[in-house]
Amino acid sequence: MTHSDDGKLTGSAIPRKSKTADTSADAKPSAASRELQRPAAEALHADELGRLAEADASRPMPPGWRMTPQSVLKFILGDEKAGIAQKFVGRRAMLERCVVALATNRGLMLIGEPGTAKSWLSELLAAAISGDSTLTIQGSAGTTEDAIKYSWNYALLLAEGPGERSLVPAPLHRGMTDGKVVRFEEITRCPVEIQDTMLSILSDRMMMVPELKGEGRTLYAAQGFNVIATANTRDRGVNEMSAALKRRFNFETVPPIERFDHEMALVQQETARLLKQAGVKAALPPDVAELLVTTFRELRSAKTTEGRALESLSTPMSTAEAVSTGFAAGLHASYFANDRITPEHIALHVAATALKDAADDLKKVRHYFNHVVRNRGGPHWQAYYEARKMLD
Ligand SMILES: Nc1ncnc2c1ncn2[C@@H]1O[C@H](COP(=O)(O)OP(=O)(O)O)[C@@H](O)[C@H]1O
Numbered sequence: 001m002t003h004s005d006d007g008k009l010t011g012s013a014i015p016r017k018s019k020t021a022d023t024s025a026d027a028k029p030s031a032a033s034r035e036l037q038r039p040a041a042e043a044l045h046a047d048e049l050g051r052l053a054e055a056d057a058s059r060p061m062p063p064g065w066r067m068t069p070q071s072v073l074k075f076i077l078g079d080e081k082a083g084i085a086q087k088f089v090g091r092r093a094m095l096e097r098c099v100v101a102l103a104t105n106r107g108l109m110l111i112g113e114p115g116t117a118k119s120w121l122s123e124l125l126a127a128a129i130s131g132d133s134t135l136t137i138q139g140s141a142g143t144t145e146d147a148i149k150y151s152w153n154y155a156l157l158l159a160e161g162p163g164e165r166s167l168v169p170a171p172l173h174r175g176m177t178d179g180k181v182v183r184f185e186e187i188t189r190c191p192v193e194i195q196d197t198m199l200s201i202l203s204d205r206m207m208m209v210p211e212l213k214g215e216g217r218t219l220y221a222a223q224g225f226n227v228i229a230t231a232n233t234r235d236r237g238v239n240e241m242s243a244a245l246k247r248r249f250n251f252e253t254v255p256p257i258e259r260f261d262h263e264m265a266l267v268q269q270e271t272a273r274l275l276k277q278a279g280v281k282a283a284l285p286p287d288v289a290e291l292l293v294t295t296f297r298e299l300r301s302a303k304t305t306e307g308r309a310l311e312s313l314s315t316p317m318s319t320a321e322a323v324s325t326g327f328a329a330g331l332h333a334s335y336f337a338n339d340r341i342t343p344e345h346i347a348l349h350v351a352a353t354a355l356k357d358a359a360d361d362l363k364k365v366r367h368y369f370n371h372v373v374r375n376r377g378g379p380h381w382q383a384y385y386e387a388r389k390m391l392d
C-alpha cells in the first residue's frame with residue numbers, strides 16, 4: 001500500500017517564498033506558496049482524481065457525480081495497474097454499500113470507535129464524488145444552525161436588506177447549491193435539536209430561507225448533493241440521535257483493521273510518510289513496528305495473540321493512535337538518539353501519546369508488560385520488556 005502521489009503537492013515541488021522577497025510586513029503567503037501541514041484529499045490526489053474522471057467522461061454515472069461508482073471505489077481501495085494508491089483499508093462490500101447509499105435519497109452515516117478512519121473515509125468519498133471535501137460541518141455542543149445552513153453579513157444586511165449578496169452560505173447551503181457532498185463530522189456531539197435541522201433537508205431535498213423574497217425563499221438541492229455524517233460510538237452514543245433522523249441515513253460501521261499484516265503495512269507506511277514530511281531520517285524497523293502494532297491490537301481487543309484475556313482499557317487503542325505513537329517515537333529517536341527507533345521509544349510513547357492521562361490504563365499496560373511482553377521470545381520483545389520502566 002503506497003501513497004504514491006504523496007508529496008507532489010505537499011510542498012517540496014513548490015518553491016517556498018524567500019524571506020527577503022517578502023518585503024511588506026503584513027504580506028501573507030498565497031496558498032500556493034505555503035507548505036500545508038495537511039492538504040485536502042482532492043489536492044493531495046489531484047492527479048489520480050483527474051485521470052479517473054477523464055477515463056469516465058463518456059460513461060453513465062449518478063447525476064452530479066464526477067466519476068462512476070466503480071472509479072470511486074478504485075480511488076479509495078487503489079488499483080495497481082492504473083497507478084492508483086490504496087488509501088483506506090477495509091472491506092470492499094462495506095465500501096460498495098457506502099457508495100450506493102450516496103447515490104440514493106438517504107444520507108450515509110459512518111459510525112465506529114474513534115481512530116478507525118471514519119473522517120478520512122468521508123473525505124475520500126467527498127473528494128472522489130464531488131471533487132471537494134471541504135464542505136464540512138464540525139459537530140460540537142456549540143454548533144449552531146448558522147454554521148450549518150447560512151448566516152448574514154451584517155454590514156450588507158443593514159445596508160441592503162436580506163438578499164443574495166448579504167447571505168453568507170454555510171456548508172449545507174453551498175453543497176445544495178453546487179450539488180456536492182457535505183460532510184457532517186461528529187454529528188452526535190450536537191444537541192438533538194440542531195441535528196434535526198437536517199431532517200427536512202434530507203427528506204425534501206430543499207432548504208427554506210424565510211428571510212428572502214420570491215424564488216430565493218426555497219433552495220432546491222442540485223443533483224450530486226448528499227450528506228456523509230460521522231459519529232463516534234465512544235463519545236456519545238448514536239442513541240442520542242432522533243429516530244426520525246436515523247431513518248434518513250444508511251448506517252455503516254467502520255471496524256478496526258481486521259488483519260495484522262494490513263495494519264502493519266498501514267502503520268509502517270503512514271509513519272514513514274509523516275517522518276519524511278517532518279524532514280527526519282528515522283524509520284520504523286519492522287521488528288519495532290511489530291511491537292507497536294501487536295501491543296495496540298492486543299490491548300484494543302483485550303486478548304493476546306495466544307488467546308489469553310486482558311483487562312480492557314478505556315483508551316481506544318486505534319490504528320490512528322498507533323500511527324501517532326510510531327511518529328512520536330520516530331521524532332524522539334531522530335532528535336535524541338541518532339535516528340534509531342528502539343523498543344524503548346515505543347514504550348515511552350505508548351504511555352505519552354496513546355494513554356495520555358488515563359492512570360488506570362497505565363496500570364493495565366504495566367500488567368501487560370509483566371505478564372505478556374515478558375514471556376515473548378526474541379531480542380526485540382526482551383528489549384521491550386526491559387523498557388517497561390518507561391511506564392513508571
Ligand atoms: N482502515 C484504515 N484505513 C486507512 N487508514 C486508517 C484506517 N484506520 C485507521 N487509519 C489511520 O487513522 C487516520 C484517520 O483517522 P480518522 O479519520 O481521524 O479517524 P476517526 O474519524 O474514525 O476518528 C488515518 O490517517 C490513518 O492513519
Ligand SMILES: [Mg+2]
Binds near residue numbers: 118230
Ligand atoms: Mg473523526
